[in-house]
Amino acid sequence: MNKGMLIVLSGPSGSGKGTVLKKFLEENDFKVSISATSREPRENEIDGVNYFFKLREEFEEMIENDDFFEYAMFNGNYYGTPKEYVLKELEKGNDVILEIEVQGAMQVKSIVPDCVLIFMTTPNINILKERLIGRNTESMEVIEQRLNTALAEVDYINCYDYLIINDDVDIAVRDLKDAIKNAKAKVAKNNNFIKYFKGEI
């Protein structure tokens, strides 16, 4: 059986990745990578669905065992992307989507070199700023930080396989589908060649 395809999605906070991904997943059968955290579950949050909830000591043991693609600490709690769930689903032949920031994406690529890297962003920094302000959830200080991060992140676009400019959600969903379809066609063609090369067909 063929392994599943790992799609790694990055892009600035406020780029609308989450909305696009949600719409994409309503129509497409992809597993979504689940983060682990050492914070307490909130009401209605389910272990293994929203997060893998871990005790601080468990999380730190996982760090020592190199069980994460990447991890970080926010507000005194650990957050990370465990390798195990992603690698198991790929082995089972399931396609997986992993939303992760730029440095983490490079890390994932080094561990799963046949993953497909997709970068999504707003058409420009001003639209990003408007969207972040429009959310009305962050202070101007946090927004300024996010904009600076975005300016640094876009410099990594050349490390990605596909760039999706999210100006309209429906078009961005279609572009995401097209990128994945294109990547799958390439893999199918390659796998066919590999079999032919080996004399299996």
Next chain:
Amino acid sequence: MNKGMLIVLSGPSGSGKGTVLKKFLEENDFKVSISATSREPRENEIDGVNYFFKLREEFEEMIENDDFFEYAMFNGNYYGTPKEYVLKELEKGNDVILEIEVQGAMQVKSIVPDCVLIFMTTPNINILKERLIGRNTESMEVIEQRLNTALAEVDYINCYDYLIINDDVDIAVRDLKDAIKNAKAKVAKNNNFIKYFKGEI
């Protein structure tokens, strides 16, 4: 000034990479990555052209300093791909080609994530076998080893950006040019977008 582009070329021994690359370089201005070795220079070999010749102790110090993309030992001598030459040429804005085997290529990708990975091979394993036998330079035992390595290497094709099937040298040279042209067009388009995103144009 824009950084140069790093092209990483892999493919089985006997795939004709060397011949294709030689023809390509006659017409295209690329720097070629130079290997380092701890073996004695042969007559006519020039330091910094054929190889960077190093004393064993120097080579081992470079290993300790993490100065290589990858290194290995053959017949009691070290061979490796130093990072410094490649990274300096890229910084100067020069395009660089690096011929390296599959594992090394994955290593390079993790250090230079915007490099372009190109895989070159014969159309099938039997043609590879014929070419290796035709060279008349290796024992059947060595040839069998190389064929087994080739069968393992082609499984990595999906980790590469471009696949070139070398059935005819001139066509393979043209395919290599086209792949690089395509990669450069993508980078130019991305860099343009990055400037637009940041409001610089």
